[in-house]
Amino acid sequence: MDLKQFELIYKENRVKIKDKSNIESKLETILGSNNYSTKDIDILAYSKDSTLIGFNWEIEGKVAGFADFITWPETVEQISEILKLANQEKIPVIPYGEGSGVVGGAIPIYGGIIIDMKKFNKVLVINEKNLTVTAEAGINGMNLERHLNAKGFTSGHIPQSLYTSSLGGWIAHRAAGQFSTKYGKIEDIILGLEVVLPLGEIINFKTIARASTGPQLDKLFIGGEGTLGVVTKATLKIWPYPEKRALISYVFPSIESSFDAVRKILREQIYPAVIRIYDKFETARHFPDIDAVKDKVMIIFLCEGTSQLVDLEEKITKEKCTRNSGIECGKGPVEHWLETRFRVTETSSMPPYKIVFDTLEVATLWDNAAEVYHLVLKSMNEFKGVLMTSAHVSHFYPNGVGIYFSFGGVPPKGTSDFKFYQECWDTTIKAVLDAGGSIAHHHGIGINRSHWMDKEWGVAMKTMRQIKKVLDPNNILNPGKIYLETWKRGEN
Ligand SMILES: Cc1cc2nc3c(=O)[nH]c(=O)nc-3n(C[C@H](O)[C@H](O)[C@H](O)COP(=O)(O)OP(=O)(O)OC[C@H]3O[C@@H](n4cnc5c(N)ncnc54)[C@H](O)[C@@H]3O)c2cc1C
DSSP: OOGGGSEESSOTTOOOOSOHHHHHHHHHHHHOTTSEEOOHHHHHHTSOOSOTHHHHHHHTTEESOOOSEEEOOOSHHHHHHHHHHHHHHTOOEEEESSSOOSSSTTOOTTOOEEEEOTTOOOEEEEETTTTEEEEETTOBHHHHHHHHHHTTEEOSOOOTTGGGOBHHHHHHTTOOOTTHHHHOOHHHHEEEEEEEOTTSOEEEEOOOSOOOSSSOGGGGGTTOTTSSOEEEEEEEEOEEOOSEEEEEEEEESSHHHHHHHHHHHHHTTOOOSEEEEEOHHHHHHHOTTOGGGTTOEEEEEEEEESHHHHHHHHHHHHHHHHHTTOEEOOSHHHHHHHHHTTOOHHHHTSGGGTOEEEEEEEEEEGGGHHHHHHHHHHHHHTSTTEEEEEEEEEEEOSSEEEEEEEEEEOOOTTOOHHHHHHHHHHHHHHHHHHTTOBSOSSSOOTTTTGGGHHHHHTTHHHHHHHHHHHHOTTOOBSTTSSSOOSSOTTOO
8 A cells, every 4th residue: 555645635734754763763762662653554544533524535535634653652651752752853743532523633634643542541440429430531432431330320421422432532522422411511521630731741630529729720621622732531520320211202393492392491400311302304304204293393302310300300391392382202212312323324325425414513592593593504505516404403501502413415516525515614604603603512623613713712712822832832732723823833
């Protein structure tokens, strides 16, 4: 295999490393001969994450970006040494969890050194009294959850990518699990962190239920997307494994009435672990066998916890749905979701048919949630080449929602897959901003959204870039993501 046969998508900023063999021998001194590689096959394996356009590229013989070295450190000190070396040599470093990110966050667009966190895979301690688990950041999500379940606990963080994502990746992208309405998102679950800063310093944020000790610096790294530090260890909240579950589903005449029902449930401080609203397009797609769903909006609920609590949550959930024009559909739709919730093959089956497909999640308050939903679908449907659009809503707060859009289409003649993809994204993001929403709910920024960050944050983005510069003066850690740097590596 020859890497030169692939066309590189992001090639403008690629760093030329002059004395590769010198760097290689320094990496060998830090890591030993088994924990790094420069083999083409490894370089190719780390040239992408799970960004869906990557499937289209693969078919066309294109690759997002190549790293120069792949490393698998085993200790925090080794990570610190790699970062010190990278600063001396001005080489980019890209932390890599399991590559399930969907915005290009782990793609080595500048080349450099990949730090794969795979060997940081241990559960270190479960404290049953404090209800905490401490684990290394490279641990696979399913392995962590299975370990907890075997001891009678759950972390409550169950993303659809549970089998293919890591604890560090969740923290880096501010992830949200399917059961998040009860247990919270990753930022609600993390209580303590260990991070290696870009210059190599190792810092530990103590595990504490809450503190009033000035600005909470640790929060900077939740959502840092591997640009401000490498997370090596974290302590998470855990909960006793639920004693009972109630499965409930209702259909509604419109997206507005479904929103009203959920909003009124949450106002009562009732938190079903899972709430999913499927718009009428997704309802038709997921539940074609149920007559009552035709042209309707389905909501599934899953309440869990102690028996008494679940009974109360079920009662109030049902009351609110009925009062807001809901028609009960039983347990079937929830059982269907439980069986299929980790199945994602339909998205990867489209590129061979030249279809460009992607999903995109955004956030908004309740008062403009319906507006964001309608405006985005309208803008997307007016876009030439788009064949389908739909949405579901699976993350809720008493104050607002995260809406998850899907689009698919075929680029018009003369437009490349990538251009079409970028334009579909930009159309959606613009519609969200116009309607007062936020450009990302839980997939992060990565490459796909970085050019919208100034619009999203306004002048605060200047401060964000200054923070990056203080922590990473040589801009070695995951360059090209989040900030769209205004300075180059090594320029102080
Ligand atoms: C089918 C599918 C379903 C998904 N479902 C969900 C879902 O339900 N909820 C959700 O939130 N997301 C979901 N995602 C997106 C993805 O799984 C998350 O973004 C996840 O958090 C990425 O974890 P990862 O370990 O794969 O990280 P990677 O993709 O390897 O990396 C993501 C980013 O994190 C950085 N990073 C990784 N590890 C570290 C570390 N230890 N320290 C510092 N930075 C690090 C990388 O540099 C990169 O910027 C889904 C993705 C797919 C493909």
